[in-house]
Amino acid sequence: MLNTVWVALIAIGMIAAVFTGKLDQTTNAALNSGESAVGIALSLLGALAMWSGIMKIAEEAGLIRVIGRIIAPVTRRLFPSIPPDHPAMGAIVMAYSANLLGLGNACTPLSIKAMQEMDKLNKAPGRATDAMCTFVALTMSSLTILPTTIISIRASAGSANPAGVVGPIFFSTAVATLVALITDRLLRKR
DSSP states (O other), rough: OHHHHEEEEEEEEEEEEEHHHHHHHHHHHHHHHHHHHHHHHHHHHHHHHHHHHHHEEEHHHHHHHHHHHHHHHHHHHHHHTTTTTTTHHHHHHHHHHHHHOOOHHHHHHHHHHHHHHHTTTTSSSSSSOHHHHHHHHHHHHHHOOOOOHHHHHHTTTTOOGGGHHHHHHHHHHHHHHHHHEEEEEEHHOO
């Protein structure tokens, strides 16, 4: 379905370019955009590799367990059906730590691991539990303290103040997370 939408958008754009006489400009823009996309992707790769490595070191060094114990009062309330020492809790902490650092790409494999671990506790494997739904709501709302990926993109695009978006991003993601948690609780009661 999504492929059809993209093909339709490209076709409409090309038809509009032909009728407005801007086919050359459209072709040049498409080629230049591809080149800049590769440049941005390469610059993000460095930040992603660094933070993924730090997360792996933190996991191996036991720091994730320490962080898990520190935030245990919050995670116990959010995920009461998950035992505090279960690997699912560590995976949740790691995934959410990646979100806090604005590393959505690093969060994805960690979130998949968290869902797999939560599914091991599931009495009906393959069916979403309350804990899984809460985790998805938290992950999608993505409270971000340090938007590393956005700062990297802004820096590679030549922004004069790449970190100037930290405050607004923190505020908007905090509101999104609060709304996600409230919605999760309200829908769970239904």
